[in-house]
Amino acid sequence: MSVNVKDFGIENMPEAVLEEYGAKTKDPRTREIMLSLITHLHSFVKDVKPTEEEWFKAITFLTAVGHKCDDVRQEFILLSDTLGVSSLVDSINHDRSGVGTENTVLGPFYVPGSPEMEMGSSIVQKATEEGETAVANGTVYDNNGNPLAGAVLDVWQSSSEGFYHMQDENMPDFNLCGRFTTGEDGKYIFVTEKPAAYPIPTDGPVGDMLNACGRHPMRPGHLHFIITAPGYDRLVTHIFTNGDEYLDSDTVFATKSSLVGEYKETNDEALASELNIESPFLKVDFDFTLMPS
Ligand SMILES: [Fe+2]
Numbered sequence: 001m002s003v004n005v006k007d008f009g010i011e012n013m014p015e016a017v018l019e020e021y022g023a024k025t026k027d028p029r030t031r032e033i034m035l036s037l038i039t040h041l042h043s044f045v046k047d048v049k050p051t052e053e054e055w056f057k058a059i060t061f062l063t064a065v066g067h068k069c070d071d072v073r074q075e076f077i078l079l080s081d082t083l084g085v086s087s088l089v090d091s092i093n094h095d096r097s098g099v100g101t102e103n104t105v106l107g108p109f110y111v112p113g114s115p116e117m118e119m120g121s122s123i124v125q126k127a128t129e130e131g132e133t134a135v136a137n138g139t140v141y142d143n144n145g146n147p148l149a150g151a152v153l154d155v156w157q158s159s160s161e162g163f164y165h166m167q168d169e170n171m172p173d174f175n176l177c178g179r180f181t182t183g184e185d186g187k188y189i190f191v192t193e194k195p196a197a198y199p200i201p202t203d204g205p206v207g208d209m210l211n212a213c214g215r216h217p218m219r220p221g222h223l224h225f226i227i228t229a230p231g232y233d234r235l236v237t238h239i240f241t242n243g244d245e246y247l248d249s250d251t252v253f254a255t256k257s258s259l260v261g262e263y264k265e266t267n268d269e270a271l272a273s274e275l276n277i278e279s280p281f282l283k284v285d286f287d288f289t290l291m292p293s
Pocket residue numbers: 107109158219222224
């Protein structure tokens with residue numbers, strides 16, 4: 001039996017590859033994604049015309065990204081973040097149409113299981129030397145402007161030294177993390193440290209990439225939130241620290257002007273005593289609006 005040998009080469013790429021995947025991929029969404037991926041990837045390769053050494057370097061880089069991942073380090077999320085793709089995927093999926101609080105990236109340092117806390121608690125288990133006491137305070141609203149009861153705020157941030165709890169073995173687990181549930185008034189309040197700018201980890205292939213491209217690894221200071229309530233779209237967002245020098249050059253392209261919170265020095269003795277902190281202290285007032293799912 002004779003078989004006609006197919007000719008594959010630059011003349012019929014990507015058409016020949018698209019034809020094969022287009023004909024054989026049954027699931028419509030998988031087909032759509034694969035055909036687009038092949039089209040763009042071939043276009044990229046034809047544009048760049050990599051040498052074989054360069055192509056192998058790309059494969060070695062992606063292999064190193066995978067090898068750097070473990071239970072607490074997610075180098076692929078860092079790669080997606082630093083190429084602006086996480087922020088783009090986030091924007092595509094969470095258009096709040098100017099009503100709801102804007103989403104931003106989850107980042108690679110979220111760990112589920114933060115301790116549940118009473119309103120007014122401190123999420124600081126171990127204070128850092130430079131840390132300035134700050135109170136985060138506000139109300140969670142629904143899209144009609146009514147306070148939302150039963151909203152869960154999952155909060156986490158890095159220390160003033162720039163590390164999340166899982167990155168620093170001297171820090172207790174879930175230091176600077178907590179979960180708070182709103183009551184009928186929709187209000188939240190907790191004590192923390194003013195978040196400082198920090199570098200994303202640069203001891204892996206993503207750090208090498210940033211270095212090769214002359215980019216700094218810094219993120220402006222921010223408090224992370226995931227806010228959920230039954231019947232509402234999950235809000236993944238930050239409160240960025242006003243005045244931070246990296247607000248105009250976030251290394252993961254995730255800043256939004258609507259998410260900047262102002263940390264103001266406050267002389268509220270009554271509140272300080274209620275929260276068991278010294279006055280004056282910093283306070284950031286920031287409200288959130290959830291959209292129905
Ligand atoms: Fe972060």
